[in-house]
Amino acid sequence: MFFPADQCLTSILQTMTMTGKIYKKDLFKLWQQDPVHRYMPDNTIKEFVIQLLTHLDILIIPKGAEQNSSFSDVYIVPCTIKATRPSDFYLVDSMDERIICLRYTLARHSIPTALAYKIIGTAINSWPLKYELQKPCLYHKASVLNVSEDNELRIWIEDNRVMVCMVNQNSLLSISPDIAASVQECLTRNIESSLLFHCKSFGRKITPTKVVDLYTIEAGMPCGSNICFIPSKDVLKIDSWKCDQGREHDTRYLRYWVFDKVG
DSSP states (O other): OOSOSOHHHHHHHHHHHHHOEEEHHHHHHHTTSHHHHTTOOSHHHHHHHHHHHHHTTSSBOOTTTTTOGGGTTEEEOGGGOOOOOOTTTTOGGGSTTSEEEEEEEESSSSOOHHHHHHHHHHHHHHSOBOEETTEEOEETTEEEEEEETTEEEEEEEETTEEEEEEEESSOGGGSOHHHHHHHHHHHHHHHHHHHHHHHHHTTOOOOGGGGGGGEEEEEEEEETTEEEEEEGGGTTTOSEEEOTTSOEEEOTTGGGGSOOSOO
């Protein structure tokens, strides 16, 4: 089934692994193969399976698909994407005047593959994918999303960390604090819901109030070719901090990530 002799089906699978996209009509073509068709002989069952896979965030309905006729009946399948991140995906030193970062570190040695795909999937469901040369910026455990007209969000997963960078086309001054804080809250909520779902799927009992113990969150700024981080809870408490490289970093723009409920 995964390596069909039919060239049309092979082309569908190749496109899906390179772009992460598949149209509903093409999915139905794949499911017409005998090994699958015997279990899903009619469209009613196929429609139910699509709804189930969508509920599980295996098939993702791209943000904005409802308003864009060219994306009707198209799904994103993060777990199939094989495309690697471009070499300039995280060249932060070339964006240091336009970028603020977040790092979610999970309390485990690595992020399970299924959880990684779910985290990427919920992000794609929240913001539209960026397109370059008519191809979605979706890669293996990474993506670039359009948050607004001049702000993009880069998300990738490394070991037990979810890395996030917001990049403005012009400068840090042009980043809207309200947009950044809203993005952070949405990301945090998505990661918490993904963690809860993952734990429950493996029979682990955990209450929503305890999920915050499963990760830490830090805010960061570029420091040469690296990113220096500080606990997010500290960005509203101090004006600057000295990193391990001995450099002084201002927390002014990192505060954009956090709604100041006191001020």
